[in-house]
Amino acid sequence: MGLNVARIREDFPCLCQDGAGRAPVYLDNACMTLKPTQVLDAMMEYYTKHPSCHKRAMHRFGVMTTKKYARARSVVKEYLNAPKDSEVVFTRNTTESINLVANSLDLAEGSIVLISDAEHNSNLLPWVFLCQRSGLLLRTFPVRPDGPFEGLQEYREWLETGKVKLVSTFHTSNVTGVTLPIREMVSLAHHHGAMFFLDAAQGLPHQPIDVRAPDADFVAFSFHKAFGPTGMGALYGKTRRLVELRPFLVGGDTIEDADYGSCTLSPIPERFEAGLQNYAGVIGSAAALEYLANVGIANVERHERELNEFITEELAKLPKVRILGPPDAASRSSILSFIVEGLDSGELSILLDKSANVMTRSGVHCCHAWFHKYDLPPSLRVSLSIYNTLDEAELLVRTLHSIVKHF
Amino acid sequence: MDWGPRPVSLYRVFTRATPYVLLFIMAYPMLALLGRMGPPARLLAERLNEGFRKSMEMIERSQILPKQKCLISGRLFVLSPPLAGLFFRAFNLVVLVLMWVATAAVAGLACTLVL
Structure with a gap:
């Protein structure tokens, strides 16, 4: 069954706005998706019906919040096909999830942490800091700006040194949209005795993610890229990995008992969820995943691929446009990053916004190191979602054609 | 490349x-x-x-004032893309010429005051 885009758009109130006589065309979903009324209603229900903390409070509000909080964790577990609720930790975002593991891991000096050279700063800097602090070595395998991913050989060679203890890489690149062969990479990592941390921030909203296959040790993602509220993310970790971590943020709810010299840590995942949580955010996040499950990830994938193929085909006709990553749209998920020769991408983004109400993203997309390495100028990124239509894609293409022709 | x-x-x-x-x-x-x-x-x-x-x-x-250039070009684009393009391409040169004129005027005025 296909996607009923018109029906879906009704769920997103901000799409009904009228900016100077034009409906908004939101193409910055790789940064953050829009929020459906189902998520907003779930969050508002928390604040209007039972605004209290969970577990500590024995009153009616507290009991309701505790139940919904636990239910939200179950929803995430089900969506990821994780074995247990206790393997899901709520965080503020993918960045915090990665930092949690990076600051809590105990690896021997001289061990190698292996990442791709195209990681978002959130999956680069925690490891840079960890390596500087702990005497570990940070090494990279290449993800070139042109064409499909061809860095598997170099990835394998690093693993064969026997020194790699952790691999941390993206599922789908937030710049080029390329998806890595994660199953094979996880299998290789485990074969060589390394843990695998999967940054699924761009992957989860657009492709099926099952934590049992590819069986990564850790998986992190952000709800704000999956129709959920900002300030919410989750970290999945295998039980034996989570219990090995020493919590770096401690306080209320992370311990069962304490005195002035010691404490008894709470079981997982509570030991990683310090202080009062973002209850509305957690409840809204569960609503977001339920919304996504209702729409159907296969439908999402197909719809975004069709739009991406159309835009790619049209942009390929423009001689001044250079697409980053694989030329084949089917290999780029919902993302299309490109450079227009002679036009600054920041200026292009403003022109698209002011002339046609088309919202895109320009710059280096928090991948400074990669852009420097391959000597690339900042690019324009278009990222699609379930509420984008063919009409919007045509408007984008038409406007770009006109800009390239006249500017 | x-x-x-x-x-x-x-x-x-x-x-x-x-x-x-x-x-x-x-x-x-x-x-x-x-x-x-x-x-x-x-x-x-x-x-x-x-x-x-x-x-x-x-x-x-x-x-040179890129945001202003794009803002105005973007609004002109709705009326006439070719005009918007011309404005966009000429903007930098026009601003620089005006800066030269202003500099020359200030220098002239300074000389007049000194003399």
Whole structure:
């Protein structure tokens, strides 16, 4: 069954706005998706019906919040096909999830942490800091700006040194949209005795993610890229990995008992969820995943691929446009990053916004190191979602054609 | 692969590229004559042409009030894309010429006051 885009758009109130006589065309979903009324209603229900903390409070509000909080964790577990609720930790975002593991891991000096050279700063800097602090070595395998991913050989060679203890890489690149062969990479990592941390921030909203296959040790993602509220993310970790971590943020709810010299840590995942949580955010996040499950990830994938193929085909006709990553749209998920020769991408983004109400993203997309390495100028990124239509894609293409022709 | 040039400093554009372009435009009739003369004169004309082209490129690449340029161009685009494009391409040069005029006016005024 296909996607009923018109029906879906009704769920997103901000799409009904009228900016100077034009409906908004939101193409910055790789940064953050829009929020459906189902998520907003779930969050508002928390604040209007039972605004209290969970577990500590024995009153009616507290009991309701505790139940919904636990239910939200179950929803995430089900969506990821994780074995247990206790393997899901709520965080503020993918960045915090990665930092949690990076600051809590105990690896021997001289061990190698292996990442791709195209990681978002959130999956680069925690490891840079960890390596500087702990005497570990940070090494990279290449993800070139042109064409499909061809860095598997170099990835394998690093693993064969026997020194790699952790691999941390993206599922789908937030710049080029390329998806890595994660199953094979996880299998290789485990074969060589390394843990695998999967940054699924761009992957989860657009492709099926099952934590049992590819069986990564850790998986992190952000709800704000999956129709959920900002300030919410989750970290999945295998039980034996989570219990090995020493919590770096401690306080209320992370311990069962304490005195002035010691404490008894709470079981997982509570030991990683310090202080009062973002209850509305957690409840809204569960609503977001339920919304996504209702729409159907296969439908999402197909719809975004069709739009991406159309835009790619049209942009390929423009001689001044250079697409980053694989030329084949089917290999780029919902993302299309490109450079227009002679036009600054920041200026292009403003022109698209002011002339046609088309919202895109320009710059280096928090991948400074990669852009420097391959000597690339900042690019324009278009990222699609379930509420984008063919009409919007045509408007984008038409406007770009006109800009390239006249500017 | 060449992904395009980088922005240049406003100082270089103001003090080198803009005066070169203005002088080139003023001297164009003479340069056109040069191009019809013997090889050495023609070579000189070609080099001066090349300098003009590079100066114009520098001016186009410089970041002069980019947001304002794009805001106005974007609004013009709705009325007429060709007009918006012309405005966009001419914006930097017009602003630089106005800066030169303003600088000359201030310098003239300062001289007058001193004298």
